[in-house]
Amino acid sequence: MEYVGGAYSYALPGRAGARGELARPFDQRLFFAGEATQRHDFSTAHGAYQSGTRAAEEATAALTRSQAR
Numbered sequence: 001m002e003y004v005g006g007a008y009s010y011a012l013p014g015r016a017g018a019r020g021e022l023a024r025p026f027d028q029r030l031f032f033a034g035e036a037t038q039r040h041d042f043s044t045a046h047g048a049y050q051s052g053t054r055a056a057e058e059a060t061a062a063l064t065r066s067q068a069r
């Protein structure tokens with residue numbers, strides 16, 4: 001991969017819903033970001049950015065819920 005400086009995802013035809021699976025948190029402790037997790041604006045820099053803010057908000061909400069218990 002010497003000449004490859006990056007990549008982005010694409011979904012197989014009919015499998016775009018898999019992006020939602022990739023984005024799903026694990027056990028409310030592990031949160032996933034990255035352009036491949038976006039239902040919209042995937043394969044782009046702004047999609048990657050949006051996924052980061054979404055994952056951060058999910059983590060913050062999970063922390064808030066756990067502290068309220």
Ligand SMILES: Cc1cc2nc3c(=O)[nH]c(=O)nc-3n(C[C@H](O)[C@H](O)[C@H](O)COP(=O)(O)OP(=O)(O)OC[C@H]3O[C@@H](n4cnc5c(N)ncnc54)[C@H](O)[C@@H]3O)c2cc1C
Binds near residue numbers: 006007008035042043
């Ligand atoms: C040639 C090319 C042109 C593009 N042009 C555009 C464009 O014009 N406009 C646009 O919006 N988008 C463009 N994109 C897409 C955009 O660059 C990507 O969608 C975006 O960078 C994805 O961001 P990301 O954070 O999801 O992943 P990445 O930017 O791939 O970040 C993932 C990071 O994780 C690191 N990593 C991987 N494995 C591990 C590990 N095991 N441990 C620790 N770190 C690890 C990697 O080193 C990398 O730094 C282009 C992409 C390519 C390849």
